[in-house]
Amino acid sequence: MSVPKDAGWKDVPKAGRILEPGSAAKYETGGWRTYRPVHIPENCINCLFCWIYCPDQAILVEDGKFKGIDYAYCKGCGICATECPGKRGNKALKMVLDEEA
Amino acid sequence: MSIRVGKTGNEAVAEAMRQINPDVVAAYPITPQTEIVQIFSSFVANGKVDTEFVTVESEHSAMSATVGAASAGARSMTATSANGLAFMWEIVYIAAGMRLPIVMPVVNRALSGPLNIHCDHSDTMGARDSGWIQLFSENAQEAYDNAVQAPRIAENPDVKLPVMVTMDGFIISHAMEVMEILEDEKVREFIGKYVPENPLLDVDNPVTLGPVDLQDWNFEHKRQQAEAMRNAKPVILDVASEYAKLTGRKYGLFEEYKLDDADIAIVVLGSTAGTAKVAVDQLRAKGVRAGMLKIRVFRPFPAEEIADALKHVKAVAVMDRSDSFNAVGGPVFVDVRSALYDVDNGPKIVNYIYGIGGRDVTPDHVKTAYADLAKIAETGQVENPLTYLGIRE
Numbered sequence: 001m002s003v004p005k006d007a008g009w010k011d012v013p014k015a016g017r018i019l020e021p022g023s024a025a026k027y028e029t030g031g032w033r034t035y036r037p038v039h040i041p042e043n044c045i046n047c048l049f050c051w052i053y054c055p056d057q058a059i060l061v062e063d064g065k066f067k068g069i070d071y072a073y074c075k076g077c078g079i080c081a082t083e084c085p086g087k088r089g090n091k092a093l094k095m096v097l098d099e100e101a
Numbered sequence: 102m103s104i105r106v107g108k109t110g111n112e113a114v115a116e117a118m119r120q121i122n123p124d125v126v127a128a129y130p131i132t133p134q135t136e137i138v139q140i141f142s143s144f145v146a147n148g149k150v151d152t153e154f155v156t157v158e159s160e161h162s163a164m165s166a167t168v169g170a171a172s173a174g175a176r177s178m179t180a181t182s183a184n185g186l187a188f189m190w191e192i193v194y195i196a197a198g199m200r201l202p203i204v205m206p207v208v209n210r211a212l213s214g215p216l217n218i219h220c221d222h223s224d225t226m227g228a229r230d231s232g233w234i235q236l237f238s239e240n241a242q243e244a245y246d247n248a249v250q251a252p253r254i255a256e257n258p259d260v261k262l263p264v265m266v267t268m269d270g271f272i273i274s275h276a277m278e279v280m281e282i283l284e285d286e287k288v289r290e291f292i293g294k295y296v297p298e299n300p301l302l303d304v305d306n307p308v309t310l311g312p313v314d315l316q317d318w319n320f321e322h323k324r325q326q327a328e329a330m331r332n333a334k335p336v337i338l339d340v341a342s343e344y345a346k347l348t349g350r351k352y353g354l355f356e357e358y359k360l361d362d363a364d365i366a367i368v369v370l371g372s373t374a375g376t377a378k379v380a381v382d383q384l385r386a387k388g389v390r391a392g393m394l395k396i397r398v399f400r401p402f403p404a405e406e407i408a409d410a411l412k413h414v415k416a417v418a419v420m421d422r423s424d425s426f427n428a429v430g431g432p433v434f435v436d437v438r439s440a441l442y443d444v445d446n447g448p449k450i451v452n453y454i455y456g457i458g459g460r461d462v463t464p465d466h467v468k469t470a471y472a473d474l475a476k477i478a479e480t481g482q483v484e485n486p487l488t489y490l491g492i493r494e
């Protein structure tokens with residue numbers, strides 16, 4: 001369900017009901033995250049392994065190149081950072097505590 | 102014109118269910134409730150109702166099928182007792198959390214073990230915080246009247262919570278009384294056509310009910326549920342006043358019996374209220390200013406109203422037909438004492454646990470409690486905060 005950012009308990013459908021079909025994409029899952037991936041552009045070789053492996057389609061790509069991370073959906077699983085080969089062993093993605101990023 | 106009939110509590114509730122004519126009843130037999138669904142199943146077999154009757158293999162399934170039917174958009178009911186209610190436990194909470202307006206008569210019986218089939222309130226008292234509205238009945242008439250009012254309370258848009266209608270096992274469920282029932286059309290008119298909220302069978306408006314609900318919104322949905330229980334209080338009173346116009350029988354959150362000028366009073370639920378009224382009358386005849394407060398609506402708990410009704414009394418005894426095993430006292434006592442906490446110079450309050458496992462309680466038992474209260478009122482001293490009334494010491 002899409003719910004306004006400032007919605008309170010009186011504004012949402014009761015009992016967690018989802019009244020809008022096909023609305024899973026509007027449900028932002030980024031709030032589940034503890035660590036977030038942070039991109040280091042100078043180490044990126046644009047292999048797009050991160051894009052392939054991300055289970056949440058949170059890696060944004062433009063013109064065949066790494067463009068950014070959609071933190072509204074990134075759950076912070078760290079798969080992208082694990083898979084990232086980086087440049088000469090220096091990873092282009094590192095996981096940082098969300099509140100410290 | 103109401104119709105005067107002789108009925109047992111179980112017959113009276115089965116009759117109310119026939120008149121409500123629910124879309125679905127899913128139920129499993131258990132003593133002392135069995136007769137309700139047995140009689141109702143004969144109504145189904147004889148074409149007296151339009152109900153789809155689902156025979157299930159357990160109470161867990163009975164409540165599950167009732168939740169499924171209610172989610173689909175059906176006006177749904179079931180009935181149970183004691184261990185049946187305990188076996189439903191998981192789904193009892195789900196029914197409330199999903200905000201499904203199910204109505205369930207519960208015939209109060211001791212929860213095993215040791216095995217016992219007779220009346221006490223340990224079954225429904227255990228479910229007091231399950232999110233269900235709980236209406237207690239003194240006799241068959243009240244069980245019938247509560248059952249007819251229950252769908253209106255449950256289905257109110259500001260409430261949308263399930264309702265338990267209780268009556269005391271055997272004492273009420275199997276004893277015949279003269280009582281009044283309404284004509285079928287009057288009941289149907291009173292409860293009205295059921296318009297379900299977000300039914301799954303409305304395929305043009307597909308919805309998901311009961312999805313996973315994690316840290317980000319579960320708290321808000323529980324806050325809504327808490328509010329619905331608060332909303333239920335005025336709704337219960339509105340439905341009662343409409344019902345009074347129809348029947349002449351008035352219901353509130355509780356009944357006060359000679360409480361206005363009482364010095365000493367007991368708080369009680371269910372059939373023992375009838376016994377207590379006899380005790381009050383006998384004491385009044387001797388000039389003792391005894392009164393009684395009978396709780397009808399235990400959930401939502403009418404805390405402010407009870408405090409207001411008891412604030413002038415010198416000493417109060419709360420009668421619990423179940424123990425909390427909290428090493429303090431019974432569940433009704435704990436709630437009533439908490440309600441009285443903010444009353445300045447409020448009454449002294451003591452607890453009597455009685456009638457466990459169907460142990461008989463007579464006017465004489467109740468009078469011993471009043472005798473203790475008279476002493477407390479006179480001296481201002483509480484010697485025994487908790488008494489097991491009628492126990493063999």
Ligand code: SF4
Binds near residue numbers: 058078081
């Ligand atoms: S941390 Fe997980 S969810 Fe977030 S971008 Fe990386 S792979 Fe995707």
Ligand code: SF4
Binds near residue numbers: 051084085
């Ligand atoms: S996996 Fe690493 S190197 Fe490859 S595109 Fe993603 S961030 Fe850049």
